[in-house]
Amino acid sequence: MNKLYKTLIYDNEVSLSVLETTELVQKAIDIHGLDDKSAELLGGMLTAAAYMAGCLKSERGAVSMTVKSGDGSATVSVSGDVNGHIRGYVDGGENGLKGGTLTVVKDDGFFRPFVGACELKCNDVAENLMQYFHISEQIPTAVAIGVKVCRGKCLAAGGVIMQLLPGTSEENMDKAEIAMQNFVKVVEVVQEKGAEGIMNTFFPERMNIAGTSISFPEYKCNCSRKKIEGVIMPLGLNELLNTIKEQGSVNVHCHYCNTDYRFTESDVLKLFKD
Ligand SMILES: [Zn+2]
Secondary structure (H helix, E strand, O other), rough: OOOEEEEEEOOOOOOEEEEOOOHHHHHHHHHHHHHHHHHHHHHHHHHHHHHHHHOOOOOOOOOOOOOOEEEOOOOOEEEEEEEEEEEEEEHHHHHHHEEEEEEEEEEEEOOOEEEEEEEEEOOOHHHHHHHHHHHOOOOOOOEEEEEEOOOOEEEEEEEEEEEEEEOOOOOHHHHHHHHHHHOHHHHHHHHHEEEEEEEHOOOOOHOOOOOOOEEOOOOOOOOOHHHHHHHHHHHHHHHHHHHHHOOOOEEEEOOOEEEEEEEEEHHHHHHHHH
16 A cells, blocks of 8 residues: 655654555556656656655645656656645656756645756656755755566555754754665665555654654546546637547547547537536
8 A cells, every 4th residue: 555654753853754655656557558667767756746745735735746858858747636646647758867857836725836946967766856855945855765667567666755844953964864874775675664664663653643644645637527628618619619520529638547538529519508
């Protein structure tokens, strides 16, 4: 089962998140039919999205992240909401990322969304995310995210993320840095112990106390026929009927869940009658 533990450690000066996203990544592989390299790239980003979504406060909060490689050969897009519903897609992931940008849009549902961006340092999702937090949000963050895929099967995916809260003492910074050494090969640790095992082994004093939360992120798209209707209706009846005349139907594809929505002439006429 996918899991996200969140708690505060070291005199409540460091926020800790522990993620297990193996099933979430497997679902992405199954939906998109991904090769292993693409799966590792998208899986890392989905895990990052699960973390970011877990940090949202508002009921209507949502976050999306897009990575574009410098030469335009690869794109990864993921998003998540406050309910832990995570989704994403990847194009050209087999090419890897050779530089490029990471763009993050965080919407708390009330004010204007926060948009941050940074240059990609490398192919590694965790490194890039760390860079993003340092540059764009100015929060010192240690990120270990790993995904292991073999021939279409996700063997393990997850991560450990620590953020220093304002005013963290030197001593607790050092503690956090030392603790992160346990997660240099985080995917191996997730595979061996799972998120619960990581908590029990490394942070046992934080288990089963009020300040520690557990949630269950999952791969879930929020598209629906009703939503797609809302997307096509502004095109107008004439435009839609023209498309149907040319192509037989109006077809909309959701990249996130690989679902095709098809609207025939009678579907469209009914839409505008209601
Ligand atoms: Zn969808």
